[in-house]
Amino acid sequence: xxxxxxxxxxxxxxxxxxxxxxxxxxxxxxxxxxxxxxxxxxxxxxxxxxxxxxxxxxxxxxxxxxxxxxxxxxxxxxxxxxxxxxxxxxxxxxxxxxxxxxxxxxxxxxxxxxxxxxxxxxxxxxxxxxxxxxxxxxxxxxxxxxxxxxxxxxxxxxxxxxxxxxxxxxxxxxxxxxxxxxxxxxxxxxxxxxxxxxxxxxxxxxxxxxxxxxxxxxxxxxxxxxxxxxxxxxxxxxxxxxxxxxxxxxxxxxxxxxxxxxxxxxxxxxxxxxxxxxxxxxxxxxxxxxxxxxxxxxxxxxxxxxxxxxxxxxxxxxxxxxxxxxxxxxxxxxxxxxxxxxxxxxxxxxxxxxxxxxxxxxxxxxxxxxxxxxxxxxxxxxxxxxxxxxxxxxxxxxxxxxxxxxxxxxxxxxxxxxxxxxxxxxxxxxxxxxxxxxxxxxxxxxxxxxxxxxxxxxxxxxxxxxxxxxxxxxxxxxxxxxxxxxxxxxxxxxxxxxxxxx
Amino acid sequence: xxxxxxxxxxxxxxxxxxxxxxxxxxxxxxxxxxxxxxxxxxxxxxxxxxxxxxxxxxxxxxxxxxxxxxxxxxxxxxxxxxxxxxxxxxxxxxxxxxxxxxxxxxxxxxxxxxxxxxxxxxxxxxxxxxxxxxxxxxxxxxxxxxxxxxxxxxxxxxxxxxxxxxxxxxxxxxxxxxxxxxxxxxxxxxxxxxxxxxxxxxxxxxxxxxxxxxxxxxxxxxxxxxxxxxxxxxxxxxxxxxxxxxxxxxxxxxxxxxxxxxxxxxxxxxxxxxxxxxxxxxxxxxxxxxxxxxxxxxxxxxxxxxxxxxxxxxxxxxxxxxxxxxxxxxxxxxxxxxxxxxxxxxxxxxxxxxxxxxxxxxxxxxxxxx
Numbered sequence: 005x006x007x008x009x010x011x012x013x014x015x016x017x018x019x020x021x022x023x024x025x026x027x028x029x030x031x032x033x034x035x036x037x038x039x040x041x042x043x044x045x046x047x048x049x050x051x052x053x054x055x056x057x058x059x060x061x062x063x064x065x066x067x068x069x070x071x072x073x074x075x076x077x078x079x080x081x082x083x084x085x086x087x088x089x090x091x092x093x094x095x096x097x098x099x100x101x102x103x104x105x106x107x108x109x110x111x112x113x114x115x116x117x118x119x120x121x122x123x124x125x126x127x128x129x130x131x132x133x134x135x136x137x138x139x140x141x142x143x144x145x146x147x148x149x150x151x152x153x154x155x156x157x158x159x160x161x162x163x164x165x166x167x168x169x170x171x172x173x174x175x176x177x178x179x180x181x182x183x184x185x186x187x188x189x190x191x192x193x194x195x196x197x198x199x200x201x202x203x204x205x206x207x208x209x210x211x212x213x214x215x216x217x218x219x220x221x222x223x224x225x226x227x228x229x230x231x232x233x234x235x236x237x238x239x240x241x242x243x244x245x246x247x248x249x250x251x252x253x254x255x256x257x258x259x260x261x262x263x264x265x266x267x268x269x270x271x272x273x274x275x276x277x278x279x280x281x282x283x284x285x286x287x288x289x290x291x292x293x294x295x296x297x298x299x300x301x302x303x304x305x306x307x308x309x310x311x312x313x314x315x316x317x318x319x320x321x322x323x324x325x326x327x328x329x330x331x332x333x334x335x336x337x338x339x340x341x342x343x344x345x346x347x348x349x350x351x352x353x354x355x356x357x358x359x360x361x362x363x364x365x366x367x368x369x370x371x372x373x374x375x376x377x378x379x380x381x382x383x384x385x386x387x388x389x390x391x392x393x394x395x396x397x398x399x400x401x402x403x404x405x406x407x408x409x410x411x412x413x414x415x416x417x418x419x420x421x422x423x424x425x426x427x428x429x430x431x432x433x434x435x436x437x438x439x440x441x442x443x444x445x446x447x448x449x450x451x452x453x454x455x456x457x458x459x460x461x462x463x464x465x466x467x468x469x470x471x472x473x474x475x476x477x478x479x480x481x482x483x484x485x486x487x488x489x490x491x492x493x494x495x496x497x498x499x500x501x502x503x504x505x506x
Numbered sequence: 507x508x509x510x511x512x513x514x515x516x517x518x519x520x521x522x523x524x525x526x527x528x529x530x531x532x533x534x535x536x537x538x539x540x541x542x543x544x545x546x547x548x549x550x551x552x553x554x555x556x557x558x559x560x561x562x563x564x565x566x567x568x569x570x571x572x573x574x575x576x577x578x579x580x581x582x583x584x585x586x587x588x589x590x591x592x593x594x595x596x597x598x599x600x601x602x603x604x605x606x607x608x609x610x611x612x613x614x615x616x617x618x619x620x621x622x623x624x625x626x627x628x629x630x631x632x633x634x635x636x637x638x639x640x641x642x643x644x645x646x647x648x649x650x651x652x653x654x655x656x657x658x659x660x661x662x663x664x665x666x667x668x669x670x671x672x673x674x675x676x677x678x679x680x681x682x683x684x685x686x687x688x689x690x691x692x693x694x695x696x697x698x699x700x701x702x703x704x705x706x707x708x709x710x711x712x713x714x715x716x717x718x719x720x721x722x723x724x725x726x727x728x729x730x731x732x733x734x735x736x737x738x739x740x741x742x743x744x745x746x747x748x749x750x751x752x753x754x755x756x757x758x759x760x761x762x763x764x765x766x767x768x769x770x771x772x773x774x775x776x777x778x779x780x781x782x783x784x785x786x787x788x789x790x791x792x793x794x795x796x797x798x799x800x801x802x803x804x805x806x807x808x809x810x811x812x813x814x815x816x817x818x819x820x821x822x823x824x825x826x827x828x829x830x831x832x833x834x835x836x837x838x839x840x841x842x843x844x845x846x847x848x849x850x851x852x853x854x855x856x857x858x859x860x861x862x863x864x865x866x867x868x869x870x871x872x873x874x875x876x
Contacts, residue, residue, distance in 0.1 A: 045511040057510065060557070062518030065511050153517075160557045312572045321572070396581045397568040405581040408568070419570050429562050448560070456563035463558045477560075 008035050008093065015103055022292045023110040027367070028284065030113035031127070032088035035106070039095045043079050044068040046092055050267065051084035052133045056140035056259070057149075058156055080305075081105040085116040085270070087127035100298040104305060107288040111281030118371050119276070121269040124171035129266055136259045143252045152256065159257050161466040163264040164428045165239035168272060171265065235432035235447060235506050240264065242433045247470050257470070271426045272374045279323015280370050282309065286324065317419075322391075326378065329387050330369060331362035375423045383419065385412045393419075421452070429455060432506065434478065444471045447504035448479035455479050464490040478504035522606050526550060526613070527620050534617070534727060535861040547607040614730040621869045639691045648688025657687035701790035702740040703732055704779065706772045708797035710747040711764035717830040721796040722759050724828060724864050728794060728871060742779060746772035748802070752779065769801050769839065770809040777817040786821040793818060793825045794871065798832035799839035807839060811846045819852050826871045831859040 008016070016035060023030065038046065048064035049055040071077045080101065083091040091109040093102055116122050126132055144152045167173075198207045236242050240261040244254055270277065286306070294302055312318040333339055337357030346352055369378065395418050397408040409415070430449035438445035444467065448455055460477065467475045467490075474491040478500060485500040526533065533550060571581055608616075644657050662681035666672040672679075705725045709718065733739050743758035744750055747765035750772040776793060784791055801807050818825055829840040840855055847853050856870040857863075 045509065048511060048514075054510070057514055057517070059514055059517040059521050061511065062514035062516070063555070065515050066518060157557060161559055164559050164561075317570050317572065391572060392574065393570060393572050394575065394577070395568065396571050407571070407575045407577050407579045407581055409577055415570055418568070422569065427562065429560050431560050453562040456561050459558045459561055459563075461558075463560050466558070 008037050011099075012037065012093065012102060015099070016106060019103065019106045019110060019288065019293060022107070022288045023114070023284070025292075026284070026287065027363075028110055028114040029117060030089065030110055031086070031117050033110065033113055034088050034090050035109075036090065036092050037095050038092050040072055040079075041069070043082065043092060043094050044072060047079050047082055051082050051090075051092075052130060054130075054134040054137045056137040056156070057144070058153065060160070081109060083109045083112045084129070085122060085125060085127070086129050087117075089113040089116065090130070098301060100294075100301045101305060103293050103298075104285055104289055104302065107285035107293065108281045110288075111284035112277060114284070115273070115277050115280045115370060119269070119273060119374075120372055121272050121374050125266055125269060132266075133263070136263070140256060140259065143256065147252065152252075155253055155256055156260065158466045158469050159240075159260040161463050162240055162243070162470070163260055165237075165431050166241075166261065166264050166268065167237035168268055168425070170238050170241070229437075231436045232433055235434050237430070237432055239431060239433050239446070242436070243467075243470050246436055248472050249470065253470075269374075272376075275319040275323040275326075275375045275423075276370065276373060276378050277323075278320045279325075279327050282320045282324040283327045283366075325391055326382050326387070327366050327369070329384075329390075330382055331366050333362075334365035335360055335362035337361075376420060379416070379419055379423060383416055388412050388415055424451070429453075430506075431477070432504075434504070438476065442473050444473065444475040446475065446477040447506075448477055449506055450480040450503060454481055457481070460488060461490070461495050464488060464495065468492055521555065522608075523612075523616055525555060526606075526608065527616055530617065530620050531862060531865055533613070535723060535864055547609050548613060550606050550608065610730055611734050614727070614734045617727065617731060617868075618734070621865070621872070639693050641689050641691045643690045643692060644687045645690040646684075646687065648690065652689045654687050654689050658685055661685040661687060701732070701792065702742060702784045703729065704742045704744065704776055704791065704793040705729070705758065706744040706746065706750075706776060706793065706795040707758065708747070708767060708769070708772075708795075709745045709761055709764070710767040710798075710800075712767065712800045712832055713798050713830070714832060717798055717832050720830050720858055720861060720864060721828070723861070724858065724867060725794060725796065726759070727864070727868055731868075731872065732792065740784075742783075744772050744775050744779075746775070750775040767797070767800055767802050768806050769795075769797060770806045770813060773810055773813040773818060777813060777821070780817070780821050791822045793822050794828065795826070796828045796830060797839060799829040799837040800832070801839050801842075807842050810839075811843060814843070814847070814853070819847075819850060822852060824871075825853050827853070827855045828867055828871070829855070829857050831857065 012035065016033070020033065044065055046053060047068060048061045055061060068077075068079070072079070078094075080094060080097070081091060083089065089109075089112075091105075091113075093105060097105070140152065140156075195208050195213060198204055231246070232242065240257065243249075244257050244261060247254075249257065289302060310318065310321045310324070312321050335358075336355060337343070337359040338352075338355055343352075343355065346355070369382070373381070389412075393415050394410045395408045395415050396405050398404070399406045430451065432447045432449065433444070434447040435445040437443075446467070455477075460479070464475055464477060474489060476487050476489040478485070478487050480486060480503055481497075485503040487498050487500045489496045489498070575581070644654060658681050659679060662679045662685040663672070665682075665685060666679060707718070707721050707725070713721075729741060741755065743753050743755055745753055745758060745761055746768070748768045748771065750768075752775060753761065772795065780786065780791060801810070814825065827840065827843060829837060831837065837857075840857060843853070844855055854871055856867040858867045
């Protein structure tokens, strides 16, 4: 790795000047020039120079080097969320490519710094990762590579079981759990709303109210000794605290949990982040940085980046188009109740209040939104039609993928469905002393899609390895509530009376 | 210094090898590897190297796309998750149906480890002269590139001193044509042990397609394994029904024939081959014969036993007889030769009932490490 040569340094100064001009606010930016092997190495480590040893990185590397060697893909740029922000440039790229990458990187950098969901990430992650690596290596020296590695495998198998809102709820979490709240609050829940006092006895018969209260009390009594009191989404954190782990195991689990939380916002804002960076590289390049003789090369690269092959969703494309759409709409005043109410096509097409609020709006959006809220709010019917979105599904008879629908509601629902919790299932710790036998009970909040069963079984084995007692998960299979249990030797599936709900 | 990623990478390769070892039986009995050789790579699908997580299965492939088309039109491109257009790193992790490439030699090595085979020692003093060139002498003619400056200078100096043209105060040496010397080579014989494997296969009518397939796979793996043990290994292939002939590798692995069975014909061809081309004092000879054990007559079996006793066994390091179970064959032959040579270590017999036995049979043949 080397610092960049003078001509790139000049380029950086130039691009940084444009970024300042547009009002981007970023961490100090460091570029490094690497060859493609180093690039693949760093990329397989998720952008970091030092990670703990694990075969999975080797697998990624194998894959990347191969597809790079065969010309299937090329990693143009790599940027990580740290302060100062590091980005890697690929040696041998043409000057226009490097320019484009730099402009793109400044977009990412600005996003990392300003987006709310990144606000709780550790900006000194390079050091943290290096320390983690040193610790894991030390454990490997002491306990053996295989032992530690297989425990890492186990933990990785659970590293999607984290709570995206954990870092934002800590403060509120100090408040006493609602189970300790006084009776009066519950009382209101039992009673139906009634403004006519003379009907009180009919609407809320005293004996019924009393029996309901009794039920509530019993329930509370049940829940009182339950750990966790409320279903807990931070499964990893729960295991770290309550599973019978050795000190080094708890530490490794903690390391992996920390890294999982660090990478989380990047998954939450994939479309927004890439869209933002693309929006800015496109503006910086086309309005400022591009020279006449570079236009063709630039267009060639960019068309590749924004290419949306049928049957796949390109986050770069979707993101950049949404930002542009938002900017246009707020510039022309196409928002608010007045706009929503208007159903005259002619008026709508010629609508222009010349408000010029576009730029302020997109900066606000990049600060406050994540992918789900971004799509939910700004993926409008007009946008959907203009951009020709559709849903597709596999035709079971022919086995090929077919366009299913161009209905706006369906498309949006599917899009949001895929983005919610980054397409991961909602898994909770329900009870750590299930059946009073010290068994761990997990619950899968079913949102219309079943768990992949073979994977679920294997994952359950891994949970058992950490919990060291039988573990179960409540879920649904083909719309029937089921409980899958692993007792250390075999997997059993049994029916459940009720589906798990939160 | 070995970089970190190289360590992780080799760790990954180790895991892959471990996986291959676990499923070796399955890969070994795959017929399609037989078209490969030595350094050729074999692609092995490996579905289960992923880290399992709780994920949503989705009963159906589905998603959101962008572009032209009416509902019902096929969506091009197939897998919705693969690729990201040109340029950017493949962010969408498609089905991690990992395909691992290993060379055939590597696979053979894994087979060797798995079977616990000892390395086959080149036995005895059998040696064959191969040639190796070494530059040891000088001569008067040769290409300029091989001109020896030192020798040329000496010759010129000696000539000048002898002819009195050497001036002590002005020592200028000018070589003429006759002075020039060129380095020259001598060809040395170098001893090298050699091995030949002779495969014989029964292709008579009683051997069904499945039996032939088993024989081919087994001989393929023996071939691959032995090739990885010996440099410059020779192979000869003999097929026989009622008559035998030497064929090349391609034919051996592909032929379908039918007819009666005279095993002695193959043994006779084999001993002629050894006599003509591979004198036992120069060669390690390994012979393998595969059949369904259904010989034409008792007389012929007697001829076989004689041939084995008199010529083949003395000449060979090892003679392997593999009998494939066949619905038609009597399977008598293996009993006959076992009875004839009850304690002959050079003769190894093995019975194969199905594809799953191939590994065991290979182990039988090769465990002796002769």
